[in-house]
Amino acid sequence: MSYDFTIMILKIVLIFMLIGLCCKLRKIDFNSIFDTMIVSIPSAFLGGRIYHVVMNIDKYKLNIIDMLNISKGGFDNIGMIIGIFIGSWLYTVYKKYSLLDFMDIIAPALVLGDMVFNILSLGFSVNILMLIILMFITKVAQKSGVVITIYLILIFIVNII
Numbered sequence: 001m002s003y004d005f006t007i008m009i010l011k012i013v014l015i016f017m018l019i020g021l022c023c024k025l026r027k028i029d030f031n032s033i034f035d036t037m038i039v040s041i042p043s044a045f046l047g048g049r050i051y052h053v054v055m056n057i058d059k060y061k062l063n064i065i066d067m068l069n070i071s072k073g074g075f076d077n078i079g080m081i082i083g084i085f086i087g088s089w090l091y092t093v094y095k096k097y098s099l100l101d102f103m104d105i106i107a108p109a110l111v112l113g114d115m116v117f118n119i120l121s122l123g124f125s126v127n128i129l130m131l132i133i134l135m136f137i138t139k140v141a142q143k144s145g146v147v148i149t150i151y152l153i154l155i156f157i158v159n160i161i
Contacts, residue, residue, distance in 0.1 A: 011116045015109040039091040047083015048075035100144035107151035108134040
């Protein structure tokens with residue numbers, strides 16, 4: 001097993017554990033969140049790959065085989081977040097779940113996912129701080145959409161700095 005797949009498996013296990021904790025804090029049924037995640041995870045990989053190909057279109061030059069070949073890497077976190085949003089939005093509309101509740105639950109997990117990859121860099125300390133802030137807000141937030149809004153604001157601020 002390669003290093004990349006070990007990191008990916010670790011990331012998925014940690015994310016599921018954190019989402020379980022967030023569901024308990026917000027008193028939301030884990031099964032509805034889990035069902036939405038089953039749809040969101042493949043859409044995240046698809047979104048991450050599509051975003052990578054679009055941003056590096058010169059590298060692929062209409063070579064469909066290279067576009068589909070993921071063995072040489074090529075996923076982007078921004079594309080994965082877009083894929084998660086699109087997949088979860090479609091599924092929550094279909095199942096009549098609250099999209100904002102789902103996004104609030106996964107916001108800390110998105111930070112944790114970044115943290116796993118930034119473990120040896122400055123981004124790790126920033127992500128720890130973001131995770132602490134988001135977990136606190138997850139516990140005290142009364143309305144849906146607050147946690148994901150704070151997450152997006154923090155990501156915007158971090159990217160500006």
